[in-house]
Amino acid sequence: MYKYKFGLVINPYAGIGGAVALKGSDGAETRREALARGAEQKAEKRALQALSQLLPYRNEIKFFTAANSMGADILAELGFEYEVVYHSNVSQTEAIDTQQSVMAIVRQKLDILVFAGGDGTARDVASALQESARFLKAKSTSSELANWNPEELPVVGIPAGVKIHSGVYAITPVGAGKVLEQLITGALTTLRAADVMDIDEDAFRQGTVRARRYAELKVPGELEYMQAVKIGGKESDELVLADIAADVIEEMDDNALYIMGSGSTVDFLMGELGHNNTLLGVDVVYQGKIEQADITGAALEERVKQAQAQDIPLVLVITLIGGQGHLFGRGNQQLTPAVIRAVGKENIRVIATKAKLQALNGRPLRVDTGDAELDAQLSGFISVTTGYHDRTMVAVQG
Structure with a gap:
């Protein structure tokens, strides 16, 4: 019974x-x-x-x-x-x-x-x-x-x-x-x-x-498993964002294919690069130009395959959702498991202000790709760019 x-x-x-x-x-x-x-x-x-x-x-x-x-x-x-x-x-x-x-x-x-x-x-x-x-x-x-x-x-x-x-x-x-x-x-x-x-x-x-x-x-009331309400709005500290953008731009390689994720922090970076950005989508940048804007998951998978066949390095630039800490699985489903695997954890560039990280109150970053094996591979620690030549190690959990 x-x-x-x-x-x-x-x-x-x-x-x-x-x-x-x-x-x-x-x-x-x-x-x-x-x-x-x-x-x-x-x-x-x-x-x-x-x-x-x-x-x-x-x-x-x-x-x-x-x-x-x-x-x-x-x-x-x-x-x-x-x-x-x-x-x-x-x-x-x-x-x-x-x-x-x-x-x-x-x-x-x-x-x-x-x-x-x-x-x-x-x-x-x-x-x-x-x-x-x-x-x-x-x-x-x-x-x-x-x-x-x-x-x-x-x-x-x-x-x-x-x-x-x-x-x-x-x-x-x-x-x-x-x-x-x-x-x-x-x-x-x-x-x-x-x-x-x-x-x-x-x-x-x-x-x-x-x-x-x-x-x-x-x-x-189990905050370990239940998510917080998303924090809306753009980052207000433009000086910090400018430092983050300067660090990323300094290391950019024109021969690499850059997959630019959604969110206001990436949006600021794209503005510093002189590009119009799809704030709530995913763009592809190659050799200093926007190659494809607001790309779909299927089209991105095909472009990544082409880049791999031509030995073009892949870099994924993403930020986290404020208040929740999600890196994948919230608003960026264009970044499919196949795309993330192709890029590799070592080529994922996470950018965020320290204030955004501190707002998590010690909670880890979260990945929810829909692929349990990939979530496990992404778990551990990841380096987050929080300023010019400034990195913060943050825990990631699936």
């Missing part, structure tokens, strides 16, 4: 816009365009990574979920006991499917709700929990449900989207599984309120970040 009632909802289209440079996955048209560009659906794989951590406790859990790729498929693959309580009537699921599935699932009076997606998915979950609370308060004839508030339900988000500004997600899919394992073993004792954040994707595609708080959800 199972002890725990878990809910599971997967947004199967979460994150598909990232690797093909669409900078999001919201909206049916964006998803169609992403699929036309050859995007892969990875949300189920990431949910499987998380839930695999619970296999030793398989006989203690029953899941309530949605049909097919919204949850049932991976639960069947992993061998968990589950009950389907929502069926979508469309082939390409929409936000309304996430909302309705959550509303159906939470009527089972769960112990915890698990969902995989991005910030848009988190908004849908929060909206559904709010609507469920209103409905149960006004309509329920069951005294048990009438006195139960779905808005107090603990949730754990499995990161699968392009945009992960919200604090309701675990740092990695494996981290989500660890949080759930701690719940089962009794190690979790506290909950905290975490913000559900999202941005304007149209503005995001134009290089502007407009983040807004939409709601809050209750999450386990």
Whole structure:
């Protein structure tokens, strides 16, 4: 007999816009365009990574979920006991499917709700929990449900989207599984309120970040595994950024192919080089010129292969996400595992101000490439350029 009632909802289209440079996955048209560009659906794989951590406790859990790729498929693959309580009537699921599935699932009076997606998915979950609370308060004839508030339900988000500004997600899919394992073993004792954040994707595609708080959800208070809300805005200390840029420029080799990641620190460097930069994308610089701007993951893999065939050195310049510390897996999915492997850890140039590193309060940098073996290879210590001829060694964890 199972002890725990878990809910599971997967947004199967979460994150598909990232690797093909669409900078999001919201909206049916964006998803169609992403699929036309050859995007892969990875949300189920990431949910499987998380839930695999619970296999030793398989006989203690029953899941309530949605049909097919919204949850049932991976639960069947992993061998968990589950009950389907929502069926979508469309082939390409929409936000309304996430909302309705959550509303159906939470009527089972769960112990915890698990969902995989991005910030848009988190908004849908929060909206559904709010609507469920209103409905149960006004309509329920069951005294048990009438006195139960779905808005107090603990949730754990499995990161699968392009945009992960919200604090309701675990740092990695494996981290989500660890949080759930701690719940089962009794190690979790506290909950905290975490913000559900999202941005304007149209503005995001134009290089502007407009983040807004939409709601809050209750999450386990395990900061080791649950991520902080992203810090928005550009670095303000231009003198420090100028020193960092001067150090990188001094070492640049015109014969090398430079892959320039996203973020305001790299944006400043590109400005010092005299280039227009794709602030929230990935650009390729070769022999002092922008060869390809806002490149997709597939196109970047092909360009890297060409460079390797011609013995052209590869250098990847990236920064970390402020407040979270992610190097890979948040907003830069164009940097695929194949690209990162080709470059090699020794040729990854991380640049950041010391203030940005100090804001992590001792937490390590994070990598979440979607490839567990690669994440392990990237773990350890990495040198971060924090000024002119100034380096800081920082721990990296997958």
